[in-house]
Amino acid sequence: MRLGERVRTIEREERLDPAADRLQELADTVPDGPVRDLVNGVHLGHPVHPLAVHLPLGAWLSATLLDLLPGDHRAGAHALINVGLLSSLPAAFSGLVDLSSEHRRHKRVGVVHAAANGCGMLLFGASSLARTRGRDGWGLALALAGLGAVGEGGSLGGHLAYYRAVGANHADHLLDRIPAQWSDLGALDGFADGELGQAWVNGTPIVVVRSGATVRALIGTCPHRGAPLAEGTLAHGCLRCPWHGSEFRVDDGSVVHGPATAALESLEAAVVGGRVRVRLRGVPPRRGDGGRAGGEGDG
CATH class of the missing domain: 2.102.10.10 (Rieske [2Fe-2S] iron-sulphur domain)
Known part of the structure; x- marks a missing residue:
């Protein structure tokens, strides 16, 4: 069975509904109006969430690569881990608000998506703590585990965005x-x-x-x-x-x-x-077309 078909089994998992309801209640605390519109991405013309996730994912991947390169890059890697942690909060928030207006099957996948990414955030948080205490080996191991978790979460996000067209223009x-x-x-x-x-x-x-x-x-x-x-x-x-x-x-x-x-x-x-x-708009008028633009009546 292909991965996309396996993910569809999550969509039918009713045991995820209580967790989905809790996330819905949290999203409902964001009032309608300018704040929700900003988080949705109305002013951008597309959802904020796919754009927002680039910063934490990029920071965490860069930190791990620095750890694996020759030389002493501990300070830079640690700083990037923390940048990823800080930027992951608005990214998660925008995803939560987006998912709150989707169908039940999407929310079930969203629960697992959020759980995987939340686990990744915790692992990167633990990595940062280990680095603060001078345990750089543990810091690298925890960061690698964190990358695996957010990678899994990202694949579920891809299912929602590309398989189920969440956030796409349906018209x-x-x-x-x-x-x-x-x-x-x-x-x-x-x-x-x-x-x-x-x-x-x-x-x-x-x-x-x-x-x-x-x-x-x-x-x-x-x-x-x-x-x-x-x-x-x-x-x-x-x-x-x-x-x-x-x-x-x-x-x-x-x-x-x-x-x-x-x-x-x-x-x-x-x-x-x-x-x-x-x-269609923008079509040049033709001789004998007989129509008049702008919606005006013919008297």
Whole structure:
């Protein structure tokens, strides 16, 4: 059995649920708003956690390599161990917040992922203590064990990120289904004023927001976990996801609040002859196309 298939057995392990619930309670102490958005990575446009883990992992690997090189590098290796310990705290915190809005099976893997990395942190902490006491041999042995633990934890993180697409944009592929030419969504009167409407283009859901004769159109799938945004709510110029509460500006699809970090793709919309039409943004107008950009009505 391949490693990826073995990890899937963790996803079905219900005995991990109590630990997952405890981690969820801890993550829930982070209030919605600017702090959670910062930890999620809303301002970066992608999750913080994959970026944050580079510093502790790089510091610990560099420290171990220094230990194995000829010469006396004890002071440098010890300093790098401590840098890794300090930087591992925000990395772990960002991962905890990210995982709190995922499905149960992801959280079960996250428990083992956190346990492996936590064990690695303890081993590197013990390595630092041993070095402080002049026991450099023990310091190296504990660091090697710590690398093994965080390596295992990293493989589980890779399963979540690449096998289960945690943190990925779940709507990006839909943009490739939208034709460059104008597509008809239906009569303007078929979309209620001031409410969310839904249409389809090549099997891709489109959310339509009408304000009088002006129309805004966006890809109708939440980038965070693929929720149907037409089932969400509309308030203060923002579209709110029905599953995890991510908010996007109707005007341009930008993220207002997470856990989503990728923007919602906005389409060019126009009303021609009482019909709503959409196409990809950035397509140059062609003679006889008949559409007018910007979502303005035709009077």
